[in-house]
Amino acid sequence: xxxxxxxxxxxxxxxxxxxxxxxxxxxxxxxxxxxxxxxxxxxxxxxxxxxxxxxxxxxxxxxxxxxxxxxxxxxxxxxxxxxxxxxxxxxxxxxxxxxxxxxxxxxxxxxxxxxxxxxxxxxxxxxxxxxxxxxxxxxxxxxxxxxxxxxxxxxxxxxxxxxxxxxxxxxxxxxxxxxxxxxxxxxxxxxxxxxxxxxxxxxxxxxxxxxxxxxxxxxxxxxxxxxxxxxxxxxxxxxxxxxxxxxxxxxxxxxxxxxxxxxxxxxxxxxxxx
Numbered sequence: 001x002x003x004x005x006x007x008x009x010x011x012x013x014x015x016x017x018x019x020x021x022x023x024x025x026x027x028x029x030x031x032x033x034x035x036x037x038x039x040x041x042x043x044x045x046x047x048x049x050x051x052x053x054x055x056x057x058x059x060x061x062x063x064x065x066x067x068x069x070x071x072x073x074x075x076x077x078x079x080x081x082x083x084x085x086x087x088x089x090x091x092x093x094x095x096x097x098x099x100x101x102x103x104x105x106x107x108x109x110x111x112x113x114x115x116x117x118x119x120x121x122x123x124x125x126x127x128x129x130x131x132x133x134x135x136x137x138x139x140x141x142x143x144x145x146x147x148x149x150x151x152x153x154x155x156x157x158x159x160x161x162x163x164x165x166x167x168x169x170x171x172x173x174x175x176x177x178x179x180x181x182x183x184x185x186x187x188x189x190x191x192x193x194x195x196x197x198x199x200x201x202x203x204x205x206x207x208x209x210x211x212x213x214x215x216x217x218x219x220x221x222x223x224x225x226x227x228x229x230x231x232x233x234x235x236x237x238x239x240x241x242x243x244x245x246x247x248x249x250x251x252x253x254x255x256x257x258x259x260x261x262x263x264x265x266x267x268x269x270x271x272x273x274x
Contacts, residue, residue, distance in 0.1 A: 054158070054160055054161060054187065054188070054191045054212065055158035055159055055160065055161055055212075058119075058120065058121040059117060059118065059119055059120075059121070059158075059159065060117075060118045060121050060122055060124075060125060060156055060157070060158065060214070061099070061115060061116065061117055061118070061156070061157040061158070061159060061211055062096075062115070062116040062118065062125070062154060062155070062156055062157075063113065063114075063115050063154070063155045063156075063157055063211070063222070064113070064114040064115075064116070064152065064153075064154055065111065065112075065113055065152065065153040065154075065155075066111065066112045066113075066114070066149050066151075066152050067108070067110060067111050067149060067150045067151045067152070068110045068111065068112060068148060068149055068150065069110070069148055069149065069150055070110050072147070072148035072149075073103075073110065073148075075147075075148050076112070076145065076148035076149065077103075077112070077268060077269075079141060079144055079145045079148065080101070080112070080114070080145065080268075080270075081268075081269070081270045082141055083138070083141050083142075083145075084098055084101070084270050085270075086135075086137060086138055086141065090131070093131060094124075094127075094128045094131060094132075095118060095119055095120050095124040095127070095128060096116050096117060096118045096119075096124070096125075096128055097116065097117050097119075097272075098114065098115070098116055098117075098270075098271070098272055099115040099116065099117050099166045099209075099272065099273065100113075100114075100115045100166065100175070100224075100267065100271050100272065100273045101113070101114045101115070101267065101268040101270060101271040101272075102114075102175060102265035102266060102267055102268065102271065103265065103266055103268060104263045104264070104265060105174070105264050105265065105266045106263065106264035107261070107262065107263030107264060108263060111263075112268070113177065113263075113265065115166070117166075122156075125156070153216070154216060155213050155214075155215065155216030155217060155220065156213070156214045156215040156216060157211035157212060157213055157214060157222065158211065158212060158214055159209060159210065159211050160191060160194070160195075160210040160211065160212065162191075162194070162195040162198060162210075163198065163207060163209055163210035163211075163223075164207050164208060164209055165209065166208055166209035166224070166273070167273075168272045168273040168274070169208070169226050169273045169274060170274060171228075171274060172228075172267075172274060173226050173227060173228060173267070173273075173274060174226075174227055174228070174229060174230065174233070174264055174265065174266060175208065175224055175225065175226050175227075175264070175265040175266075175267070176224070176225045176227065176233065176262055176263070176264055176265065177222055177223070177224050177225075177262065177263050177265060178222070178223045178224075178225070178260065178261075178262045179220065179221070179222050179260065179261055179262070179263075180220070180221040180222075180223075180257050180259070180260045181217070181219060181220055181257070181258045181259040181260070182219040182220075182221060182256050182257060182258060183219070183256055183257075183258055184218075184219055186219075186256040187212060187219065187221075189252075189256060190221065190253060190256050191212075193249055193252050193253045194210070194223075194249070194253065196245075196249060197246065197249035197250075197253070200240055200243040200245060200246040200249065201240055203236075203239065203240075204232075204236050204239075205226075206225045206226055206227055206233075206236050207223075207225060207226075208224040208225055208226045208273075209224045210222070210223045210224070211224075219258075226273075230264070
């Protein structure tokens with residue numbers, strides 16, 4: 001009896017309200033190879049948080065996503081540039097720095113993304129929030145910015161320890177942020193597969209940084225890639241598919257995903273990484 005028939009027999013024999021669960025303890029024969037790639041493997045219980053297992057530094061990242069009014073993009077960018085300059089002037093007090101600042105050129109148009117790094121974890125974020133709230137100049141900038149945006153979203157993220165650190169890139173580049181919504185309980189398996197998968201993506205130095213959410217939309221993952229242009233992106237991705245093992249990485253990670261989308265980003269003039 002082949003794999004598909006086995007599933008159909010089990011489904012018909014089970015009560016209508018029963019849930020069929022498969023784990024790594026199931027032994028699959030050679031004919032079941034394709035099926036094993038569609039099953040989300042069970043993660044064993046652990047006394048250590050998943051974030052501790054995947055991220056090894058007391059550094060928290062804040063990803064700000066702002067949807068801008070189409071007629072106010074220039075005013076918005078000028079306002080945010082002033083905010084960045086304010087933070088840089090108080091860097092020792094605030095303990096944060098801008099990693100990258102981008103506008104979306106393909107995807108969600110009239111959108112800006114700003115990625116900040118807080119060295120010192122959530123304790124440093126708590127102190128920075130107080131300083132921002134008590135500073136009249138910064139509050140004035142925030143109030144003015146409210147006239148230029150339609151909506152805002154903030155996520156606190158941790159960095160995957162096996163990804164690059166998001167160090168500034170020289171020259172003029174484009175960036176791609178690929179955002180994934182994962183099935184709950186699959187973050188460790190995602191990390192294990194991508195720790196191997198990144199070895200196939202190092203040839204052209206396109207990997208910029210990878211993060212997973214801590215506060216905000218949970219079980220979210222963001223992978224950021226850097227390319228010279230769209231043609232370089234195409235060539236790099238096609239080249240990756242010729243690497244033995246990359247297809248297996250994709251086959252094991254796709255079943256973990258509930259939703260995904262990508263956006264092409266262009267650095268702002270005040271972004272540390274270009």
